[in-house]
């Protein structure tokens with residue numbers, strides 16, 4: 001079908017190009033991400049041949065090619081595909097071998113696989129990708145499995161004499177391999193090795209300057225992600241992922257947006273589309289706008305194309321500062337240290353302190369306190385983190401909400417230290433249901449949420465009914481508290497969270 005359309009519309013496509021490119025505002029560019037419904041090997045642990053591995057991978061690459069063409073038709077200058085989108089997942093070290101391409105260090109050799117097909121063996125996938133980039137004149141970011149022979153003189157070299165890397169590659173619009181990144185934070189991927197040294201990968205584009213590269217689980221860690229962004233003062237990043245959603249705090253789109261906001265960067269995030277495995281949620285994010293896809297119902301991939309500004313510095317944050325200074329909610333902020341001075345509201349609420357209870361949320365032992373009134377202020381603490389909430393319910397529904405706090409080492413499916421404040425909708429009216437995965441809510445709440453975090457890295461989460469996203473009216477530090485404020489929401493609240501990562505304590 002794609003061939004017929006192409007054949008008959010060549011002229012049309014050319015005309016479209018001109019219109020679209022003329023329309024790219026100065027300081028903007030057009031990005032695309034593709035949420036791919038990966039065709040999986042039904043038996044990934046079985047040993048197969050390179051030929052049949054290539055057959056399966058080519059079926060996924062056929063879809064990539066269609067999407068590259070579709071994206072470029074809409075003016076895209078860069079397109080990002082998800083992690084594991086070509087070969088799938090759940091391989092063993094042995095069974096993945098036929099799926100791996102060889103890749104030289106991009107900085108040791110300038111290589112255009114499409115033009116120099118036979119320079120290296122076992123590079124069929126790279127060859128096809130390079131040709132896609134060249135033919136369509138688009139920057140292409142793709143994740144694939146790669147192999148790299150090593151010597152036993154290298155003490156990290158695995159016993160079988162080769163590394164297997166979960167790798168992102170970037171091709172320029174002329175098909176040249178310009179960057180490769182080897183995933184640092186593997187997520188129980190027994191087929192792959194952690195690279196012997198951390199990759200800090202960036203690549204340059206003529207339309208938007210530098211982009212950083214990292215993948216999936218990396219987004220939660222200092223190495224390489226935070227260091228990379230700081231080291232190169234990055235304003236853009238590409239992010240192939242295969243992310244299993246976990247509510248209330250780690251749904252893909254929720255955290256991707258929080259990351260773009262927290263670092264004030266543009267993030268191009270492509271996830272796998274497999275609702276059966278809990279994987280969906282991709283987007284093009286700027287610090288103030290999100291173009292997302294999240295769909296647990298259908299089984300189709302999705303191309304997202306959006307024109308976005310090249311993020312330059314501080315504009316967005318300044319807007320937030322001004323809107324905060326004349327906020328009518330200011331006077332309701334009530335902290336321990338200035339309680340005596342001006343805190344009438346607290347006295348009213350003090351007549352009956354709401355109960356405190358513990359509950360498991362995302363395998364962590366949160367301390368909760370429920371919202372009991374139509375409006376009020378509540379506080380809950382754990383270790384050195386105190387979270388407080390001042391709230392006003394716009395109409396009081398029969399839904400239970402609770403403010404939760406966690407300050408501790410998360411140890412299930414990865415080890416990392418979390419400091420979190422979260423206002424969540426509970427599953428039922430029972431306290432034991434607080435922390436459950438909830439996707440729908442009707443209640444709209446004006447609130448100010450804050451916590452005295454010990455880390456500067458706080459990711460602001462704001463998730464609404466039906467897994468849609470919203471932006472806070474104000475975000476930022478006030479003395480030693482990180483504050484998020486939101487008023488006048490148009491739909492029900494699922495989660496308002498401040499997810500802090502205290503990297504030094506991992």
Ligand SMILES: *[C@@H]1O[C@H](CO)[C@@H](O)[C@H](O)[C@H]1NC(C)=O
Pocket residue numbers: 040089090277
């Ligand atoms: C892959 O493995 C995970 C966990 O081991 C499992 O939940 C999932 O169903 C597997 N996926 C496939 C496609 O086999």
Ligand SMILES: *[C@@H]1O[C@H](CO)[C@@H](O)[C@H](O)[C@H]1NC(C)=O
Pocket residue numbers: 118119120121
């Ligand atoms: C590729 O593999 C063939 C067959 O094993 C070998 O003869 C050839 O030298 C290899 N080429 C390169 C560039 O390594």
Ligand SMILES: *[C@@H]1O[C@H](CO)[C@@H](O)[C@H](O)[C@H]1NC(C)=O
Pocket residue numbers: 149150151
């Ligand atoms: C292994 O070491 C030998 C001898 O030092 C060297 O010639 C060869 O290139 C090395 N191979 C790799 C894959 O590093």
Ligand SMILES: *[C@@H]1O[C@H](CO)[C@@H](O)[C@H](O)[C@H]1NC(C)=O
Pocket residue numbers: 358365
């Ligand atoms: C959660 O923490 C509280 C306070 O430290 C403790 O009393 C409770 O037993 C813990 N719950 C679980 C399930 O570990």
Ligand SMILES: *[C@@H]1O[C@H](CO)[C@@H](O)[C@H](O)[C@H]1NC(C)=O
Pocket residue numbers: 336384385386452453454480
């Ligand atoms: C946060 O506030 C609580 C209560 O005022 C205090 O005990 C705790 O030490 C504070 N934490 C930090 C890191 O300042």
